[in-house]
Amino acid sequence: MKLFVKQSPRHDATSLWPSFARILLLYLLAGMALSIQPACAGSVATAPAGRPEPAPNVATDAAPSIAPASATVAAIAGDDGMARTTALNALIANPPADAEPIFHALDQGLLYTQTVPVTRLGIADAAGQITDALTHTGTGNTHDATWQVVAINNAIRIKLRPRMDMYDLQSPDAAKRRAATDDLFSARLTPEFLSEIKALEPKITDPSVQANLKKLVASFELNDTNPTVRLAAITSVADALDPEIRAKLANLAQNDTNPTVKATAIKALTAIDSRVAGWQFAQNLVFGLSLGSVLLLAAIGLAITFGVMGVINMAHGEMMMIGAYTTWLLQQLMPTHLTAALFLAIPGAFLAAGMIGMLIERGLIRFLYGRPLETLLATFGLSLMLQQAARIIFTPLNRAVALPEFMSNSWVINPVFAITYNRLYILIFSLTVFLALLILLKHSTFGLRIRAVAQNRAMARACGVHSGWIDALTFGLGSGIAGVAGVALAQITNVGPNLGQSYIVDSFMVVVLGGVGNLWGTLVAAMGVGVLNKFLEPYSGAVLAKVVVLVLVILVIQKRPRGLFPQKGRAAEE
Amino acid sequence: MNRRNFMKTLGATGLSLGFGLKGIEFANAAQGPIKIGILHSLSGTMAISESALKDNMLMLIAEQNAKGGVMGRKLEPVVVDPASNWPLFAEKARELISKEKVSAIFGCWTSVSRKSVLPVVEELNGLLFYPVQFEGEESSRNIFYTGAAPNQQAIPAVDYLMNELGITRWVLAGTDYVYPRTTNKILEAYLKQKGVADEDIMINYTPFGQSDWQSIVSQIKQFGSTGKPTAVVSTINGDANVPFYRELGNQGIKSQDIPVVAFSVGEQELSGIDTKPLVGQLAAWNYFESIKTPANEAYIANWKKFTKNPKNVTNDPMEAEYIAFQMWVKAAEKAKSTDTDKIIEAIVGIEVPNLTGGMAKMLPNHYITKPVYIGEIQANGQFDVVWKSKAEVPGEAWSKYLPGSKDLIADWTPPINCGAYNTVTKKCTGSGS
Numbered sequence A: 001m002k003l004f005v006k007q008s009p010r011h012d013a014t015s016l017w018p019s020f021a022r023i024l025l026l027y028l029l030a031g032m033a034l035s036i037q038p039a040c041a042g043s044v045a046t047a048p049a050g051r052p053e054p055a056p057n058v059a060t061d062a063a064p065s066i067a068p069a070s071a072t073v074a075a076i077a078g079d080d081g082m083a084r085t086t087a088l089n090a091l092i093a094n095p096p097a098d099a100e101p102i103f104h105a106l107d108q109g110l111l112y113t114q115t116v117p118v119t120r121l122g123i124a125d126a127a128g129q130i131t132d133a134l135t136h137t138g139t140g141n142t143h144d145a146t147w148q149v150v151a152i153n154n155a156i157r158i159k160l161r162p163r164m165d166m167y168d169l170q171s172p173d174a175a176k177r178r179a180a181t182d183d184l185f186s187a188r189l190t191p192e193f194l195s196e197i198k199a200l201e202p203k204i205t206d207p208s209v210q211a212n213l214k215k216l217v218a219s220f221e222l223n224d225t226n227p228t229v230r231l232a233a234i235t236s237v238a239d240a241l242d243p244e245i246r247a248k249l250a251n252l253a254q255n256d257t258n259p260t261v262k263a264t265a266i267k268a269l270t271a272i273d274s275r276v277a278g279w280q281f282a283q284n285l286v287f288g289l290s291l292g293s294v295l296l297l298a299a300i301g302l303a304i305t306f307g308v309m310g311v312i313n314m315a316h317g318e319m320m321m322i323g324a325y326t327t328w329l330l331q332q333l334m335p336t337h338l339t340a341a342l343f344l345a346i347p348g349a350f351l352a353a354g355m356i357g358m359l360i361e362r363g364l365i366r367f368l369y370g371r372p373l374e375t376l377l378a379t380f381g382l383s384l385m386l387q388q389a390a391r392i393i394f395t396p397l398n399r400a401v402a403l404p405e406f407m408s409n410s411w412v413i414n415p416v417f418a419i420t421y422n423r424l425y426i427l428i429f430s431l432t433v434f435l436a437l438l439i440l441l442k443h444s445t446f447g448l449r450i451r452a453v454a455q456n457r458a459m460a461r462a463c464g465v466h467s468g469w470i471d472a473l474t475f476g477l478g479s480g481i482a483g484v485a486g487v488a489l490a491q492i493t494n495v496g497p498n499l500g501q502s503y504i505v506d507s508f509m510v511v512v513l514g515g516v517g518n519l520w521g522t523l524v525a526a527m528g529v530g531v532l533n534k535f536l537e538p539y540s541g542a543v544l545a546k547v548v549v550l551v552l553v554i555l556v557i558q559k560r561p562r563g564l565f566p567q568k569g570r571a572a573e574e
Numbered sequence B: 001m002n003r004r005n006f007m008k009t010l011g012a013t014g015l016s017l018g019f020g021l022k023g024i025e026f027a028n029a030a031q032g033p034i035k036i037g038i039l040h041s042l043s044g045t046m047a048i049s050e051s052a053l054k055d056n057m058l059m060l061i062a063e064q065n066a067k068g069g070v071m072g073r074k075l076e077p078v079v080v081d082p083a084s085n086w087p088l089f090a091e092k093a094r095e096l097i098s099k100e101k102v103s104a105i106f107g108c109w110t111s112v113s114r115k116s117v118l119p120v121v122e123e124l125n126g127l128l129f130y131p132v133q134f135e136g137e138e139s140s141r142n143i144f145y146t147g148a149a150p151n152q153q154a155i156p157a158v159d160y161l162m163n164e165l166g167i168t169r170w171v172l173a174g175t176d177y178v179y180p181r182t183t184n185k186i187l188e189a190y191l192k193q194k195g196v197a198d199e200d201i202m203i204n205y206t207p208f209g210q211s212d213w214q215s216i217v218s219q220i221k222q223f224g225s226t227g228k229p230t231a232v233v234s235t236i237n238g239d240a241n242v243p244f245y246r247e248l249g250n251q252g253i254k255s256q257d258i259p260v261v262a263f264s265v266g267e268q269e270l271s272g273i274d275t276k277p278l279v280g281q282l283a284a285w286n287y288f289e290s291i292k293t294p295a296n297e298a299y300i301a302n303w304k305k306f307t308k309n310p311k312n313v314t315n316d317p318m319e320a321e322y323i324a325f326q327m328w329v330k331a332a333e334k335a336k337s338t339d340t341d342k343i344i345e346a347i348v349g350i351e352v353p354n355l356t357g358g359m360a361k362m363l364p365n366h367y368i369t370k371p372v373y374i375g376e377i378q379a380n381g382q383f384d385v386v387w388k389s390k391a392e393v394p395g396e397a398w399s400k401y402l403p404g405s406k407d408l409i410a411d412w413t414p415p416i417n418c419g420a421y422n423t424v425t426k427k428c429t430g431s432g433s
Helices: A007-033 A039-046 A056-060 A071-077 A081-093 A097-107 A154-169 A174-186 A192-203 A207-221 A227-236 A243-255 A259-308 A316-333 A338-363 A372-394 A421-443 A445-455 A457-462 A467-489 A501-514 A519-559 B002-021 B023-031 B047-066 B086-099 B111-123 B154-164 B178-193 B214-223 B238-250 B267-271 B294-306 B316-335 B340-347
Strands: A111-114 A120-124 A129-132 A138-141 A147-149 A410-414 A417-420 B034-039 B075-080 B104-107 B128-130 B143-145 B169-175 B201-206 B230-235 B260-262 B282-285 B351-353 B359-361 B373-377 B383-388 B408-411 B418-422
Touching (some): A071 A111, A071 A120, A081 A097, A097 A111, A097 A120, A120 A138, A154 A174, A174 A207, A207 A227, A207 A243, A259 A316, A259 A417, A259 A445, A259 A467, A259 A501, A259 A519, A259 B214, A316 A372, A316 A467, A338 A467, A372 A501, A410 A421, A417 A421, A421 A467, A421 A519, A421 B238, A457 A467, A519 B214, B034 B047, B034 B086, B047 B104, B047 B267, B047 B294, B047 B316, B075 B086, B086 B111, B104 B316, B111 B128, B111 B143, B128 B316, B154 B178, B154 B230, B154 B260, B154 B282, B154 B373, B154 B383, B169 B178, B169 B214, B201 B214, B214 B238, B238 B260, B316 B340, B316 B351
Parallel strands (some): B034 B104, B104 B128, B128 B143, B169 B201, B230 B260
Antiparallel strands (some): A111 A120, A120 A129, A129 A138, A410 A417, B282 B373, B373 B383, B408 B418
């Protein structure tokens, strides 16, 4: 993802860089000729036009350039992957002054090489035009077969990352500086970077970046040989929640030779641990609610068909599958508008699944009312048929539903507590669907008729309700909501013929546990099962957590056969 | 030994008698086509992986027929659908051997399906070629394993992470069934032997089709952020992978932070998902579609032409089946017969070129030699090879790292003739002949 977001910085770099690089190079050469070393440090202060100079040690190395046709260029352009990795790693460890645009291009997969007619490096722009990386002259475009993209792999990415962060740290863009410090925490920093960071520290003015850098330096200093430095470092990281710092503190608390440092570390660790425990509780709760919201979405349609109408619909999962495939189809139809496609998919899936649901009711289920066993078998057969139909129409392979940008990534509150956006939106969506359904059933004529037919069919008919159509519409509503659930599920799981199967058992469990015919019961049961599952999972593992939850549900149903919130009144006596 | 020799003689006599009686029928069969059984699920949960292998076999058979068949006889595919139903695999295998009289069966994907076919091919003396990477710890006289054993996939992948990426902390995550459990047992023993401490290994199992990875990914994130380089070795089964990688992406875990190396994610699985969150993650296989050799390019072109879909991809089990088929053809031509016993005798030692520029050799333990590749997932759903083994690695039927199997070897050539021969006690502990 980073590959696509980071387009613009490269343009700044290429436009600003060449002229400045030349000035800097001349300046440095002049400085060296006069053998005035400190001049390098001075050059930073007087450097022109907002472009801070590269890392300090780079400057003192007199910044050799990547000469065209050098061995490095040949190795990067060559066919030997290992040689390429070695050459790039060496370049990253000790970067020449003109390397930054090359690294940027490499990071984004825009670095190209050519071996015929000459061995050289090129940088492509978004339009596919390639500029020679060293001479800055236009040379061709990415469609030329002679230009090959330089493949980047993890070994290189790991090395490249702190280097890129160091460049970003000196960027004129405050947001980028900030992101760089956050990223440096998880980048694998070697101690050499510490001196670079320390040298940069005084130049940074934004407080949040400063604080982050301080924390970063302190986390290095926790391993310092001098106990006073270690002690000071412990105090300055006392309110940090980062697991990296916690691990280092734990090490000090256990192994430090200096008793004062050890005691301070133990104290700091205890304080951090109690705060982490609090956040972890919150995290588990959020995970549980999020799982619960998925269960709620899956079960809520069933709460209508099974709960209100009493139809055991084993093909309920396949209605979700239809909804998910609708999402995929709409994304295929409008590949450039992923977000719009997703929002269109909500009514689309409702209609598609609802129509098919009504068809099933009119064509099959209405002949089987009052015969639950036969309904179960018939709908089970139907679910197999729908699955195989999906295999024939869409092939047995899963279909790729892309996640729109606004649903990717997560909302990071602190290092131990973050909420992923897709889960957050699904939680909101699920509650919205629940409320909408509740209002429809309680406060609309259609809802009134549904309830009337469910409670006393003969009386409803006597009052002029066309009970057959109400049955069809109710079933269509339940199926349509299952289709809407499929839209949400397409964002978190596979879209394939087996999608429905994995949710059908959970859906029935939730509806039965909550009390058949009670929407609020379904809500409580879904959230309860979700939260319980997520609190058990860290201790028992995912497999055992599922087993334990199932056993508990069975026990509850043994004690309360009609579920947690049974329907009361005459209707329940039938 | 005496008793065994006696039984062998008896068996041989019985066999030749049987041949004598069936002589006329046999002569007729020799005129007609040679039947090949294809035992891959075309419906049910496994259709996602197996249906491509069925088409692969049909293509290979059509190509062989275009070259004139085997020993001048045409090949005739017999396709059955075991519908992802394990007992049905056994029934269909029985049907293929007893009723259809196929000369060889190419099929199965999951270990449990192979385990249910095993007694059938042994009882009816059939041939099964099994083309999928699996957990090993098995060797049957009647089965040839052309997919990777753990020492041809899992162990080299761990070595790569350890040596090239400097990983010291390990998450072994898998779906809860036999392949991940056995592989992880082997890997755990291997890591401990390499000096990895208990607290640096986290083992996690999840149910089939797990779609809610929030807590597990958050656990992995915490486990991996103690400052030691951490990697996930994933034996997570097909369908659960999409939500897993999506969750990794959403929780901000990049391939540089905690790389994930997978043993069940290939080109075909990638073709059905949004690859954005997976870019940079690793997979270990013995073949990648992206490996450029003339043989592979021709194979890919044929595949696209045969399936009439330019978007279709090739993958590792397809290559394994390609090798299996070429080996069977060569063995039949060498033995000048399609008789099971003659093929079993002829096939050991046979070498055929694989699609990545090397040679695959059938070993006495019925496993083959394979090169090992580690690839990084690219945005286009293909792999960029970042590491390759120096030479082909011979498959080991029994892992050296498990206490139960470290003394066992399989060797189906005389004098051992045994699938589980204990080198310490010098006894055959499993099925022998």
